[in-house]
Amino acid sequence: MALITAVLTVPSADAATGQPPDPPSATLAAQRAEEIRTTLGGEEAGSYYDAENRKLVVNVTSEAAAAKVRAAGAQARIVKHSLASLDAARATLKEQAAIPGTSWAMDPRINKVVVVADPTVKGKHLDRLTTATASLGERVTLSHSPHELRPVIAGGDAIWGSQARCSLGFNVVKDGQPYVLTAGHCAKAVQRWSEQMGGSEIAVTENHKFPGADFGLAKYTAADVVHPSAVNLYSSQGKHSSGGDDGGGGSGGGGGGGNMQTITKAADPIVGQKVRRSGSTTHVRDGEVTALNVTANYQEGPVEGLIQTTVCAEPGDSGGPLFDGDTALGLTSGGRGSCSQKGETFYQPVRAALEKTGAKLG
Structure with a gap:
């Protein structure tokens, strides 16, 4: 029986003040940032997570807004541009x-x-x-940048089509049926998917969006394929930085057979969050979120609303998952450079992809 796992080609306040404790994680910081944003009106100017000090930092343009931020338990920073x-x-x-x-x-x-x-x-x-x-x-x-901006399609477990090799993003469910969520530029290029080059069909593309956004949905058609809500960690290769050599990069490999990271929920990341990516070419790499709502003007057309990170990726990693622990964050879209050239990557936010496709993790 085939097994297809998801892989992608993220101190307390002084009690006497009555302030809530600072967020213990980037995920909670992102949630709190959104809550604070709604109270600031036009005086908010973005936020980020200071991972070293475990602090949520919120930019504002006035002292009055800064007071609101501090009252909510975050660190306020007054800046010039709203x-x-x-x-x-x-x-x-x-x-x-x-x-x-x-x-x-x-x-x-x-x-x-x-x-x-x-x-x-x-x-x-x-x-x-x-x-x-x-x-x-x-x-x-x-x-x-000396490196060309491009989608990282080629050829995470690998999923193959006659025109491309990509990486499975997340296993999802729609209308009670199992599906693959991957990059839109992959789904646009491939109608029928298999586990290996020239192999039997396991899924068929149902819809895709690229450019504009970058997500695609393929329905499983093979009854013998098991599709857990998990990401392939490729055994011990889960702690390598974006610039390091994991011994498996560039292999053009298929399924990993390594350890699995169970995925239980989806969320939007925050700037400063530490994240990981899995893909069929370079396996597991890690890095940091550096920007949100990014516009990438690919040769094929612009894609908006992306997540930007310091994680590297190479052709074939497209579609693979960006995640933080058991939380799904994004789908690998494109980037600049490579894992030997200090590359950077862009990701389609997974929450937006789930909302637009009507799918859910599972």
Whole structure:
């Protein structure tokens, strides 16, 4: 009987003050950040998790808002640019500089929108990008990457189609039936999936969204396939950093047969959260969330609302899971660089994918 697991190609306050304790985990910090945000109106400017000190940091633009943050048990940081102002800068970039090979994200730790251009952005396109970013003043910073921005499709357990190899993201259930949730650019390229190259069919793509977003759903068709809500940890290869060599990267491998991480829930991450990714090419890698609501302008078209991390990935890791313990966070979409070049990656948030497909973990 085949076994297909999900793999993806995340101090107390002084009692005398009456404040609640600081969040003990990044997951709880993300939940508290959303609760605090609703009380701040237009004076909120993003938030992040200080993992070293286990502190939720909330950016605000006034002392009055800072007092609200402190009363809620988080650390307040007064900054210059409001979230509305930074969002307006992002809107201008979308209108004037949606150039393939670029990405942008609001970085709450520096209170700016960070724009990155890859080597394909040159000539008149680079001139247009430079003009657009300069017009936004100190709200935006422009940098250049030597690595091309791309979806990481190729060829986590590996799932194969005639046109591609990707990684299974999460096993899910829809209308009582088992499905595979993976990257949309994978599902767009492949109609019928198998466990190995040229193998028998195990699932058929039902729908996908790419570009715009990056998620796809394939229905299991093989009765002998067991599909637990778990991620393949590839035995002991679960503690390697994004830049390290796990001895299994680039193998183009199939199912791992290693340890499993049970997945019980889905959540949205927070900047600063430590996360892990599993994929059929580079297996398990770890890193940190660096931005949310990211726009990646792939050559195939823009994808918005992504999670950005310091985790590396390579072709074939697409679709695989981003997770933190038993919590599902995202699906590998694309990135720059590789695991030997200090790469960075982007992920489709899994909660949004579940909501839009009508599926649930299971």
